[in-house]
Amino acid sequence: MRFIPMLRIFCFITISLLPLCRxxxxxxxxxxxxxxxxxxxxxxxxxxxxxxxxxxxxxSGTYRYHSFRLLAExxxxxxxxxxxxxxxxxxxxxxxxxLKADAVFRKINLILRQGLYDRSAVELMKLENQANPAxxxxxxxxxxxxxxxxxxxxDAEKYLRQCIDSAGFSDLSLHIRKAEKIQKRYKPKTARxxxxxxxxxxxxxxxxxxxxxxxFLLVGALGGLFIYVSQAYTITDAIIAVFPWYQRYFQGGFQxxxxxxxxxxxxxxxxxxxxxxxxxxxxxx
Numbered sequence: 001m002r003f004i005p006m007l008r009i010f011c012f013i014t015i016s017l018l019p020l021c022r023x024x025x026x027x028x029x030x031x032x033x034x035x036x037x038x039x040x041x042x043x044x045x046x047x048x049x050x051x052x053x054x055x056x057x058x059x060s061g062t063y064r065y066h067s068f069r070l071l072a073e074x075x076x077x078x079x080x081x082x083x084x085x086x087x088x089x090x091x092x093x094x095x096x097x098x099l100k101a102d103a104v105f106r107k108i109n110l111i112l113r114q115g116l117y118d119r120s121a122v123e124l125m126k127l128e129n130q131a132n133p134a135x136x137x138x139x140x141x142x143x144x145x146x147x148x149x150x151x152x153x154x155d156a157e158k159y160l161r162q163c164i165d166s167a168g169f170s171d172l173s174l175h176i177r178k179a180e181k182i183q184k185r186y187k188p189k190t191a192r193x194x195x196x197x198x199x200x201x202x203x204x205x206x207x208x209x210x211x212x213x214x215x216f217l218l219v220g221a222l223g224g225l226f227i228y229v230s231q232a233y234t235i236t237d238a239i240i241a242v243f244p245w246y247q248r249y250f251q252g253g254f255q256x257x258x259x260x261x262x263x264x265x266x267x268x269x270x271x272x273x274x275x276x277x278x279x280x281x282x283x284x285x
Contacts, residue, residue: 028054032063035070044074055089064093069103080114083107101127101135108142112149120146137163137285148273153180160280168283175275182272186265188258195254202257206264215253222246 035050047070054067072086087107094100104127111120124146127139144159157176161169186206195202200216203209222245230238 028058028063032066035067039070039074048074061093065090065095065099065103068093069106072103072106076110080110083110098132098135101132101138105138105142112142112145115149117146117150141280148179148276151183153183160276163280163285164283165285168279171279171283172276175272175279179269179272179276182265182268186261186268188261188265191261192254192258195257199250199253202254203260206257206261208260208264211256211260215249215256219246219250219253222249 031050032054035047035054038044038047038050051067051071051074054063055071058064058067068086068090072083072090075083075086084107087103087110091100091103091107094103104123108120108123111123120142124139124143127135140159140162144156144163147153147156147159153176157172160172164172191202191205193202194205195215198216199219200212200214203212203215222242226238226242226246229242
């Protein structure tokens with residue numbers, strides 16, 4: 001019967017290919033190991049072609065999660081959008097919920113650092129009601145960070161308390177109260193209005209004394225020049241020759257006051273946030 005010889009040929013080919021499959025698996029594994037060594041040595045960009053090769057040729061999917069994860073981290077600094085893409089791929093091929101959640105949390109961390117708070121909230125919705133205590137703790141931490149960055153300090157404290165022992169509650173509350181005071185003290189719109197009423201006062205409120213003096217003197221001098229030209233010549237001459245300059249520096253002054261106040265508030269918020277992180281590190285459960 002022809003069936004038996006064909007069966008023998010099939011078995012012979014299958015057995016012959018087994019060492020090749022084993023070699024192929026070992027080749028991917030060794031490539032991943034080499035990419036990791038490059039990674040450890042700080043050569044992240046050099047590891048990218050190797051990791052892409054693994055992701056493309058690993059038909060079994062055994063090493064794809066690790067290659068996608070490392071690719072995402074390699075792109076974090078220079079290309080956040082591509083990094084997010086690879087975190088999504090890593091989450092998609094993860095072999096269990098823990099690895100999947102880890103990839104999503106890393107993506108959320110990147111999104112938060114980009115200041116994309118609404119998008120961070122959408123990603124965190126995917127991880128609600130985590131049964132795993134470790135994942136639940138990370139979820140609470142990132143929800144706390146998100147609410148802090150959005151200025152929702154009461155909600156931030158509620159979530160961050162879930163990450164620390166009760167011994168750290170008072171320290172955490174102290175830093176959160178300070179953040180609330182910063183939000184009330186440094187208001188960009190208030191600085192804008194102040195500089196519209198009296199040039200330089202918005203910059204003065206944010207602690208930029210040099211900028212305040214410069215704005216006050218410059219706008220004041222141009223205002224005085226406008227009055228002088230309108231009296232010495234005509235109001236039309238003053239409008240044509242002086243008013244465009246006055247308008248330029250007056251408008252630039254209150255816009256600058258708003259920007260400087262925003263910078264000052266962010267600087268103070270970041271300082272307080274570092275204190276919050278130190279508290280969490282010290283009293284972490």
